[in-house]
Amino acid sequence: MNHKPEHSGIKFSVTGLLMVVLLWSTTGNTAPITFNTALPVAQGEFLVREQLIVNQSGDDPDVANRDRTATAAVTALGYGISRKWTVFGILPYRDIDLDLEMAGQKIHRNNRGLGDASVFMRYTAYQDNKPGQTFRIAPFAGVKAPTGKDNTRDNLGTLPPPAQLGTGSWDYFAGVVTTWQTLRYQVDAQVSYRINNEANDFEAGDIARLDSSLQYRLWRTAAKGGIPDYLFGVLEANLIHQEKNRVNGNSNPNTNGTRLFLGPGIQYVTKRWIAETAIQVPVMQNLNGTALENKYIVRGGVRFNF
16 A cells, blocks of 8 residues: 555645636736636736645545645736736745654654746737627646755655655646626636656646636725725636656556535725635545545735736
8 A cells, every 4th residue: 555645735736826826907807716817917017916825635545644734825926018918927935744654653744945936928819898898718838847846855854745845847737718707797717737747756647627717796895086996706616637646657546636626715806906815625536546635725815916
């Protein structure tokens, strides 16, 4: 039986960060909390997002009784190159706690520091603007660079992949996001795929995901000659499938699988900033072997444009 903690917890937190990024650019716009949007970024404008993500995994079916908590503080920067092209950069600071039992002893392992950086481009391929509504389609593609340390050691030796800050590999991702926005609500949907490559004799499984989000306006302030603030209720769904990890070229049968998350959330939207929070709860986990289950993912953050 394989007692190594599996790698999927890292992939959900980091991949979520890659796909979550941004954005809104016109006043009063909302956006998904857990993935991207097709709404444009104004030419020459910058957008900054700070998000804190806590990903907790446990309920281990393996005798190692693993429990893993990964906390990430993510800084994302976007810049509108033109009306159609936008470039994004993402850098997470990560804190990982891994508890398990070996030979009847409880072991605690920890790692913290900067993680892997990502850069991607988004292109507005189609837009249909009508009074009070807009529909857009935007493909995107990017790369994750191995900027996070991937060979950290403690007194027990080299930390396992789930406790490393980076993967050590150059990974690539691409997808398409669509947005339909009206004065009352907004619907976003995204399909994406990520290719993970080998480093240090370890290769995380590739990831395919399908995301959707509904943001519905619950309340607005009085305009008083200016632009009102808005309160949105948010409901998101994330279907994520990850192939089995490979160690020394061999597939690990006790890693990854398919998960479906539902995420209720709330957003407060002003002219220049958004405050938001959401909790993702797994409603289905079809995992391989003794793969570690997710308990929840909590997100909170703010966005600014200037």
